[in-house]
Amino acid sequence: MSHTAATIDQSKAWGGDHQSPFRVSYGKIYMWFFLVSDAFTFSALLIAYGFMRHKFFGVWPVAGDVFVHFPFMGDKHIELLYVGFMTFILIMSSVTMVLAVEAGHRLKKETVIKWLFLTIIGGFIFLGSQVWEWYHFIHGTEHGALLMENGTVAQFVGGSHDAIKFPDGTIAEGAQAHKLMEAGQVIHGANLIHNEYGHNLFADFFFFITGFHGFHVFSGVMINIVVLIMTMNGVFEKRGHYETIEKAGLYWHFVDLVWVFVFTFFYLL
Numbered sequence: 001m002s003h004t005a006a007t008i009d010q011s012k013a014w015g016g017d018h019q020s021p022f023r024v025s026y027g028k029i030y031m032w033f034f035l036v037s038d039a040f041t042f043s044a045l046l047i048a049y050g051f052m053r054h055k056f057f058g059v060w061p062v063a064g065d066v067f068v069h070f071p072f073m074g075d076k077h078i079e080l081l082y083v084g085f086m087t088f089i090l091i092m093s094s095v096t097m098v099l100a101v102e103a104g105h106r107l108k109k110e111t112v113i114k115w116l117f118l119t120i121i122g123g124f125i126f127l128g129s130q131v132w133e134w135y136h137f138i139h140g141t142e143h144g145a146l147l148m149e150n151g152t153v154a155q156f157v158g159g160s161h162d163a164i165k166f167p168d169g170t171i172a173e174g175a176q177a178h179k180l181m182e183a184g185q186v187i188h189g190a191n192l193i194h195n196e197y198g199h200n201l202f203a204d205f206f207f208f209i210t211g212f213h214g215f216h217v218f219s220g221v222m223i224n225i226v227v228l229i230m231t232m233n234g235v236f237e238k239r240g241h242y243e244t245i246e247k248a249g250l251y252w253h254f255v256d257l258v259w260v261f262v263f264t265f266f267y268l269l
Contacts, residue, residue, distance in 0.1 A: 031247045035254045038216075042258050045212070046265050049205045059153070059167040061198035063267045069136045080267055086129045087263050090217075093122030094256040097224075101249045104242025109231060112242065116228045119252065123221035130214050137206065140189025145196040148184045153198055161186075167198070206266070213262055216255045223248050 053060050068077035070085075096118040103111035143159040154172075157163035163173045164180055172180055187194045190203035197203075227248050236242045 025243060027243065027247055028250070031250050035250065038254070039258075042209075042213075042261070045205075045209050046261060049209065050265065052201050052205070056199045056201065059199045061195070061202045066137070066197045067133065067267065069133075071132065082129065082133065083263065083267050086126055086133070087259065089122050089129070090126050090256050090259050093119045093126070094253055096122065097249045097252045101242075101246050104236070104245045107237070107242070109234070109237060112231050112236075112245065113228065116224060116231065116245070120221055120224050120228065123217055123224065127214060127217055127221070130210065130217075134207075134210075137203075138189045138191060140187075140196045144186045144188040146181060146184045147187045147194055148180070153187075153195065154180070154184070209262060209266065213255070213258060216258070220248075220252050220255050223251065 064079040067083055068079055070076070070078050070082045096115045100112050100115035100119060103115060141159075143156045143161070145156065146154045146164055148154065152167065154164045154166045157165050157171060161181060162177055163171055164177045165171045187196050189196055190200075190206070192200075192204060192207065194200060195203040227245055230236065230244070231242075236244065
């Protein structure tokens with residue numbers, strides 16, 4: 001006990017003066033506090049999504065059947081290729097952020113500017129891609145789906161209204177299909193009221209989870225733009241360190257990591 005008291009000066013360890021008992025700046029500690037609390041929020045959303053998907057497994061849409069569009073490919077259905085492209089762009093932006101932080105450690109202003117600029121470009125590409133993905137999800141397919149009075153969503157087989165397939169696998173054809181159409185409502189796309197692709201909770205979770213993450217990406221891009229302007233104005237050179245870029249990098253890596261989980265649980269599983 002006496003040895004511990006002799007080797008650790010408590011007044012210096014917890015006495016403030018920009019010192020941290022963990023030998024980490026308070027700015028980084030506060031950022032970690034925020035990221036951990038934010039991780040709880042995303043975890044709760046994904047757990048709720050998994051619970052509802054399990055509960056309504058029989059009528060839950062398959063992501064590979066929903067997200068099939070790719071720019072300039074016309075009506076070709078390519079499962080999850082564009083979502084994979086978005087994921088690749090975001091991961092590469094995390095790489096450029098690492099390079100920006102590393103250049104900051106070496107006090108290389110021009111190199112920091114280059115890699116930080118590329119990180120911002122990657123963020124904008126991801127956001128633009130997400131808007132494009134939302135548009136197609138909301139717009140829906142040309143033939144749509146049939147919403148029955150009991151809330152069941154039946155799919156048209158082969159894009160034709162002459163055959164309707166229900167979630168349990170049964171198919172109504174011809175006159176029976178036309179009679180069901182008179183009793184139901186043809187819907188297109190997805191929103192918070194109905195979902196052409198299946199259970200409406202799928203759309204609710206899609207808009208909330210991807211929208212919440214997209215807001216984080218947008219915030220990260222804005223933060224990176226501010227940091228880039230500060231770098232170009234020589235603020236960090238005057239301070240003698242680029243720790244602010246490290247803190248912005250922690251946030252950006254967190255955003256990338258969260259997307260990996262969203263991509264895995266929402267799109268792949």
